[in-house]
Amino acid sequence: MxxxxxxxxxxxxxxxxxxxxxxxxxxxxxxxxxxxxxxxxxxxxxxxxxxxxxxxxxxxxxxxxxxxxxxxxxxxxxxxxLIDAHIHFFQTAFFDSRPDAADLRDSITLENVVNYQKNHPERYYQAYLRSGITAVYDVGDYMWTLKFQKENDKNPLAPHTASAGPLITPAPEQLINIFEVNGENTFAFLGSEEEGRNAVIKNSEAGATGIKIWGFKPKDAEFEKKIMAVADEIKNQNNKMIAHATNLTEAKMAMKLGAKLLVHSVSDTLIDAEFLELMKQNNTIYNPTIIVGKGYYNTYNALFGEGFQLNDPNRVVDSKTRNILENASDFKKFLNAGRTENIKNRLDDMLKNLETEKEIMLQNLKNVYDEGGTIVVGTDAGNPGTVHGISYYDEIEAMQEAGIPAKDLIIMATKNGAMAMERLEDFGxxxxxxxxxxxxxxxxxxxxxxxxxxxxxxxxxxxxxxxxxxxxxxxxx
Ligand SMILES: [Zn+2]
Known part of the structure; x- marks a missing residue:
């Protein structure tokens, strides 16, 4: 044999x-x-x-x-x-890469996790290709993911890759510091105008496709000065702004600053005419990421012993990912007692919030669609419960639930994704x-x-x- x-x-x-x-x-x-x-x-x-x-x-x-x-x-x-316009190679689909969501570092350090991710992306390459995904956009990650761009173009056993590199953020430094590994970070702290400009220059010079901003603070004059410097430097570098902005005021602020890609739905309230107008003026692309929140919920449940259901008939998910998710409850003992109870007690509320949010996201998506906005399919894969490759089907099915005809979802899954990656000349x-x-x-x-x-x-x-x-x-x- x-x-x-x-x-x-x-x-x-x-x-x-x-x-x-x-x-x-x-x-x-x-x-x-x-x-x-x-x-x-x-x-x-x-x-x-x-x-x-x-x-x-x-x-x-x-x-x-x-x-x-x-x-x-x-x-x-x-x-x-297919093109997944929103992934993160450093993330494993479990909490071991997200200690901010559930801290399991007494079991495995983030350093070990990230080093493994850096050296073994091929398990995800296979999962992507076997799911039909021939290109991915990593919209926020460690600097080492930038080299995947050229490398994967030449590797027929990998999806084409675009990468934005480290995210620029006003988030508190204690959150940012969690992600520091070997002197590298997924985040660059926006402490001053100069720090912001330097981060844009550093990422751009390293070849980043887009500069991602994680978090906007409307009505904060100090933040405004810093983010305007960042926006200005993005123009100088002939790069483009990608925005993580999940509420309406933040998303509008991002587009006023020139954001070309919104990597999440607006999920706090229904979008309005001004939002749609800004999208049009700016040619901003909209990536709804509907299922990622539920992924967290499912993984918390797996951690507390409910098990994790993988819908993977062709077994494209690698054994390491499969094992860690299927045996998630083995890690429960590493969570400290107070925090464990805390998360456990919040799960019902979390589910209710997710359901409300999903309704808003679907309505907003339909609204963007009806107004002729450019929409892409992106899963946010790598986040807990959003497994690289196979999650794509769940995400695009959720988009269909919004009332978008399948024939148009085909365009969003292919041509529009290539446009977001700035690769439409080559594929899509x-x-x-x-x-x-x-x-x-x-x-x-x-x-x-x-x-x-x-x-x-x-x-x-x-x-x-x-x-x-x-x-x-x-x-x-
Ligand atoms: Zn993301």
Whole structure:
């Protein structure tokens, strides 16, 4: 059996390397219904691919070169690879990377966790690709995530990555200090105008795609001076502002300062005409992150012994993540007694608040949609309970609950995500000249966005892989 597997791997490897080297070799995916990411649907379509790029997309009339290998995908559905426009590579989907939410550092130090994250991102790469996600946007993280941008473009076994690096924040220094590891931090403290400008320059020079501001303080004159300096420096550096602003006044303040991407819903109240006007004027992109709060709730419950339900039929989640979530209650003893009771007693209230918040988020999302705002799909993966890769389906299903038609969710999941990452020239739609990053589904995603779960294959950089087969996604030894 083992020999067979090895031979198969060798054979597949050979086929792939021939494709990679042979300039003439081209492949045609023939017969599927294609959603191109621009809103077009082609029945009985053909996608011609040469090496790692799309050469042409058309219907049955399209000419297929004689030497092309034809892959029959009749009856299936093809769309661009999915894009998760909001993730964090330093976070594990458990509290070990979020001691501010539940402090388990008597069990494992944040230093150990972050060092592991830094050196083993490949477990998430596999989870992303096998979930159909071919690009991710890390919108706030340690500086070391910036190197993933170039690295992952060249790695066909990783999703394309954009990263914003450390977040600039007015949050109290005692919170920021928790995240200090090996002299690095996910946060840069906005102590003065100069500190703000320096953080923008440092991140920009290191190649950050966007500068994330975590927390806004409307009506605070001191803060205003500092954040205006930051906004000014972002312009100087030809970068763009990303904003974590979850209430209406903060979100408006962010857009007045030029924020181009709101990475969360407004969840305190319904948005108003001024908000929508600012979005339009500014071309601000809206990322609702509806499910991340519930993820915290589920993980607290797992910690107190309720267990954690992973909906992962293809087993794309790595064993380390699976183990820690499924055995979450083993960590309960590391929480100190007072704090444990505190969290436990708050869980019912937390659930009620989450339900109220979700109603507001869904209404706001529908409102942004109805007004023609640009919306992306982003999970906030890595936060407790929001597992890298598979959480995407829950998030986009929640967006569908808001009343957005599945055909438009397809655009948000692909083209708009690439736009947020500033990579639309390279991927996000199925068009001539773009990278061959796409997914193959058994069921029609425009009928019901849950059909994304029927994924059978993912193509990244022109190589088609079966998502059910983990061996296809391992780096060659
Ligand atoms: Zn986030």
């Amino acid at each position: 083992k020999i067979k597997v090895l031979l198969l791997c060798f054979f597949l490897g050979l086929v792939f390397s021939i494709h990679a080297q042979d300039e003439i070799s081209s492949r045609a995916l023939k017969g599927a219904t294609i959603f191109d990411g621009n809103g077009n649907k082609i029945e009985n379509g053909i996608i011609l691919i040469q090496n790692n790029k799309i050469v042409r997309v058309g219907d049955t009339e399209m000419h297929i070169p004689e030497n092309a290998q034809i892959i029959n995908v009749s009856g299936k559905y093809i769309m661009p690879g 739609t199925l068009e001539a000249g773009k990278l061959a990053d796409l997914i193959v589904l058994e069921k029609d995603p425009s009928e019901d966005i849950s059909n994304l779960r029927s994924i059978s294959h993912v193509m990244r950089n022109g190589v088609l892989r079966n998502v059910k087969d983990a061996r296809d996604f391992k780096q060659p030894e």
